[in-house]
Amino acid sequence: MSNISRRGLLGLTLAASAGVLAESRAIAAPAGRSKARQLHQDAPSGPFTLPELPYDFAALEPHIDSLTMEIHHGKHHATYVSNLNKAVANYPDLQAMSALELISNLNSIPEEIRGSVRNNAGGHVNHSMFWEIMQAPTDPKEPGEIGEAINSTFGSVDAMAEAINAAGLSRFGSGWTWLILGGDGKLATMSTPNQDNPISDNSGMPILGIDVWEHAYYLKYQNKRADYLTAWWNVINWPRVNERYLAARAV
Ligand code: MN3
Secondary structure (H helix, E strand, O other), X not given: OOOOOHHHHHHHHHHHHHHHHXXXXXXXXXXXXXXXXXXXXXXXXXXXXXXXXXXXXHHHOOOOOHHHHHHHHHXXXXXXXXXXXXXXXXXXXXXXXXXXHHHHOHHHOOHHHHHHHHHHHHHHHHHHHHHHOEOOOOOOOOOOHHHHHXXXXXXXXXXXXXXXXXXXXXXXXXXXEEEEEOOOOOEEEEEEEOOOOOOOOOOOEEEEEEEOOHHHOHHHHOOOHHXXXXXXXXXXXXXXXXXXXXXXXXX
């Protein structure tokens, strides 16, 4: 697994799962949850499954609107999961791997399904992270330990956000803009096309990523990607981002 160990990936995956569970327990069932559950039931069955949102569709209003969240999670993410299940349908060994492991070993994926795994396992990993690293804007938190690393590398959290937004704005077409922890132990920003993840080419461990596909913002922001990116920082879940940083640093 090149220079990122399987143990490290497992740790990040477990930390991610624990984070989702903790948040799910902490949040009482919101009014729109029954609808979320309905969409969840429409999702394809295993081996890969659509994770439930850790909050209501409307939780991120006014920065990210409820309808966008409903379609993004219940349709776009669900489609990545469904297509990933189809891609690995005849590959029991791959079914036993996590989506993160799949995109960390793309060269080992049979060529006939490699493109589909790259796009759909990537989409599954990226969106599973995306839901977790957001939270209601009414509950702002401080960055935690990662704040020191951010200040050391970028000067300030605002300067880091500007760098991530700039990378997202310069991404032509669809993709993601990222904060990563590089192999040199330093934070950096980058963007990737489509559903590519920084782990696939060993650029680094993804700490946070913002979806800049139009489906993530078009209903509310239309062509104004910059406005969406600026607004996104109101819903960042710093405790979860910090957990991801600490897990990546421990690898
Ligand atoms: Mn998306």
